[in-house]
Amino acid sequence: MTAFEKTLPILLIFFVGLALKRMKILKREHAPLLSQIILKVALPATIVNSLAGMDLSPHLFLLPVSGLMIVTILLGIAYFVLAPALGLQGRTRGAFLMAFPSLELGSIGYAYMLAFYGGSDGVGQIALLDVGNSFFFFTVVASLARYFGHSTEQFRLHDGFLNFLKNPVSWAYALGLGLNLLHIHNEMFSTLFAALAQALLLLIMLLIAVEFELRLSSFTLPLLAMYFKAALGVIVGLLVSLLFGFTGMTRVAVVLGASLPSSLMTVAFARENELDTPFLASQLSLALPTAIGFSSVLMALMR
Incomplete structure (x- = not known):
């Protein structure tokens, strides 16, 4: 089966x-209901099912480090290069800096x-990469949202860390790894867990379809942000893979992950902290469907 045949069902x-x-x-x-079902049921079940059944070789534990490294590099590029180059100011600058690295x-x-590799190994590798991304999101991204939104409630790193630990996905990481390392089956x-995981692909694509809203007005900046995110993500992902010597499926997971759009949760953070929510909504409206086709091509080229 070709890469196109494997990814066509997603489209x-x-x-x-x-x-x-x-x-x-x-x-x-x-959308909120779909998000809650994904976050609290389907995604944790998929992570537990994947991590518990995959072969955890030592080099895979570099994936959380890789995830943290990727988002940190992307934040540095956004802060020192892209935001000044694009002339972003005020609430739009804050929204961009908060969302770009996620x-x-x-x-x-x-x-x-899941669609391309099936089984547990493919999802397990992207799950390990997501550990670093999730930790960054609930600590650094939350802090940036509060800072640029001038929230009256001071963000504390301790609070961000607790939010990370209380997330059902974090518990799924711990449970899946624990079952694997202790050889419990x-x-x-x-x-x-396998039955619940079967619903993940359907729920995710329905959520993206629900969130999709093409905005033709004032889309120049969101379009540029989307382009830079994908292009720079591929480069950063390849460099991190080269640094750690990742090959095969692991390299695919790292490069694919680094090139993905900003987290949908950034819109909620922007709304809560009175940042430029329409800017992020426009960017994601363009980026989410575009990423589906872009990821198909990227994975086919990397096979």
């Missing part, structure tokens, strides 16, 4: 989601590794 599910949205079966107000691994990344729970 088809996305278009099915758009059709359901057009028929008003799916609505924008369904990675939407929880949707497109998991979906593509229960057929009933394995079947349950």
